[in-house]
Amino acid sequence: MGAADIIKQHLIDPEICIRCNTCEDTCPIDAITHDDRNYVVKADVCNGCGACLSPCPTGAIDNWRTMFKGQAYGIDAQFGWDELPAEVPLTEAVIDAAIDAAAAAGQAIEDAAASSKPPAVQAVETSRHTSPKAPWSAAHPYVNLHGIREPLTATVAGNYRLTEADASSDIHHIVLDLGNQFFPVLEGQAIGIVPPGVDASGKPHYIRMYSVASPRDGERPGYNNLALTVKRVETDHDGNAVRGVASNFLCDLNKGDAVQVVGPFGNTFLMPNHREASVMMICTGTGSAPMRAMTERMRRNMQHFDGRRLLFFGARNRRELPYFGPLLKLPKDFLDIHFAFSRDPEVPRRYVQDAIREAGGSVAALLGDPHGHVYICGLKGMEEGVLDAFAEICGSAGLSWADVETRLRAEGRLHIETY
Ligand code: NAP
Numbered sequence: 001m002g003a004a005d006i007i008k009q010h011l012i013d014p015e016i017c018i019r020c021n022t023c024e025d026t027c028p029i030d031a032i033t034h035d036d037r038n039y040v041v042k043a044d045v046c047n048g049c050g051a052c053l054s055p056c057p058t059g060a061i062d063n064w065r066t067m068f069k070g071q072a073y074g075i076d077a078q079f080g081w082d083e084l085p086a087e088v089p090l091t092e093a094v095i096d097a098a099i100d101a102a103a104a105a106g107q108a109i110e111d112a113a114a115s116s117k118p119p120a121v122q123a124v125e126t127s128r129h130t131s132p133k134a135p136w137s138a139a140h141p142y143v144n145l146h147g148i149r150e151p152l153t154a155t156v157a158g159n160y161r162l163t164e165a166d167a168s169s170d171i172h173h174i175v176l177d178l179g180n181q182f183f184p185v186l187e188g189q190a191i192g193i194v195p196p197g198v199d200a201s202g203k204p205h206y207i208r209m210y211s212v213a214s215p216r217d218g219e220r221p222g223y224n225n226l227a228l229t230v231k232r233v234e235t236d237h238d239g240n241a242v243r244g245v246a247s248n249f250l251c252d253l254n255k256g257d258a259v260q261v262v263g264p265f266g267n268t269f270l271m272p273n274h275r276e277a278s279v280m281m282i283c284t285g286t287g288s289a290p291m292r293a294m295t296e297r298m299r300r301n302m303q304h305f306d307g308r309r310l311l312f313f314g315a316r317n318r319r320e321l322p323y324f325g326p327l328l329k330l331p332k333d334f335l336d337i338h339f340a341f342s343r344d345p346e347v348p349r350r351y352v353q354d355a356i357r358e359a360g361g362s363v364a365a366l367l368g369d370p371h372g373h374v375y376i377c378g379l380k381g382m383e384e385g386v387l388d389a390f391a392e393i394c395g396s397a398g399l400s401w402a403d404v405e406t407r408l409r410a411e412g413r414l415h416i417e418t419y
Contacts, residue, residue, distance in 0.1 A: 005069040010041045014081050016060035018148050018192055018207045023052040023061050036203050040078035054132050057209055057265035058144055133412030138270035141186050151194050151260040154178050156253045157225055164319040170232040171322045172251045178224045185212050185226055187293035188269040194260035195246045208246035211289035215297035229289040229322055269415045276371040278307035282352055284314040287378025288322055311337045314352040317344035353385035364397035367404050373413045380418040
């Protein structure tokens with residue numbers, strides 16, 4: 001490759017980025033890095049695979065500049081940006097000048113003249129074909145109304161512990177009052193919380209994302225508020241003691257306290273709104289937040305939804321399961337609930353994927369239904385297990401899971417948010 005090869009340079013918009021670190025965590029080849037100011041992409045490492053695109057909550061990640069490889073923005077330049085530079089069109093004159101310059105420098109001109117689509121561009125386009133889509137009947141989501149530079153101030157209207165006193169996890173239902181500020185949030189969207197203070201190195205804390213647990217008309221209809229489901233983090237994935245910055249801040253809030261909020265974020269994990277839609281919701285622990293929002297939306301508007309609703313909900317035991325009591329009060333013909341308790345001495349250990357297999361008939365019917373929508377939210381580990389269970393169930397029902405999955409994704413009917 002010569003300096004005049006054309007690349008599609010991947011850039012992150014510093015005006016929209018909330019510095020949540022998701023892209024850096026996601027990139028499989030360490031092409032993304034950051035300083036105390038900006039998140040940036042290394043042009044010489046990025047292969048345009050697109051793995052970072054859909055996890056980005058704001059869309060700041062999805063910026064591309066067609067340019068000569070030799071003129072790609074280095075990371076030092078990107079660290080200094082307050083906004084993205086404008087796109088410089090590659091006119092014939094510009095291309096000719098670059099080819100002349102490269103020739104003078106003795107470099108080969110490969111892709112620039114030979115192909116209008118270099119490999120990086122093709123890779124990005126391919127990944128976009130499989131990017132998540134919203135259901136066709138989803139409502140219009142507002143995103144990025146408040147960014148890191150101008151967070152909105154919400155006031156705590158309530159903070160209630162959801163798990164029982166003797167449960168090992170401390171999960172809270174936190175209601176935030178938005179006053180008279182315009183901040184519409186749909187079921188399945190998330191907001192960012194700006195933890196106050198600075199980290200050990202004196203930098204502001206990263207924003208933490210939480211799915212909204214209330215429906216679009218608020219936790220209390222007619223009031224401009226929303227609810228979050230927050231688990232107090234006291235250990236890391238390996239069981240070592242850590243104090244989660246945002247979760248402890250949120251769980252310790254009192255009524256009347258102020259909270260800095262950014263967002264809303266997310267434009268695909270949205271519920272269908274058409275009458276025939278059926279939904280299958282699969283979650284573990286606090287991954288139940290968006291499922292509660294969708295269920296509550298449908299419960300408040302039952303007359304508009306004729307489809308079926310299936311819920312598979314995994315937790316260690318019933319004392320650890322957020323919203324256990326209210327869930328049991330819902331009519332059976334409104335919500336078909338399947339719990340999976342992994343550490344309950346009274347029942348055999350099982351995960352959501354086991355419950356899904358046991359309900360194979362209902363699951364196959366929904367997967368084969370052109371109005372069936374699937375939502376998966378919670379622990380990363382369950383994703384593979386759930387998809388394997390779908391494959392088995394489809395096999396037994398004479399369906400090809402590969403075909404079903406392709407169709408679900410293409411039609412915005414398969415939504416996965418796991419962490
Ligand atoms: P958790 O209590 O640690 O686990 C919930 C259940 O999932 C337990 O029964 C656990 O079983 C089980 N589980 C563990 N590995 C599994 C696997 N491979 N397949 C199926 N089930 C498995 O859950 P949590 O701490 O609440 O975590 C929920 C997740 O949701 C987090 O990753 C969180 O980031 C994410 N989330 C949260 C929100 C929010 O708004 N708060 C929104 C979206 C997503 P054992 O532990 O007994 O093995």
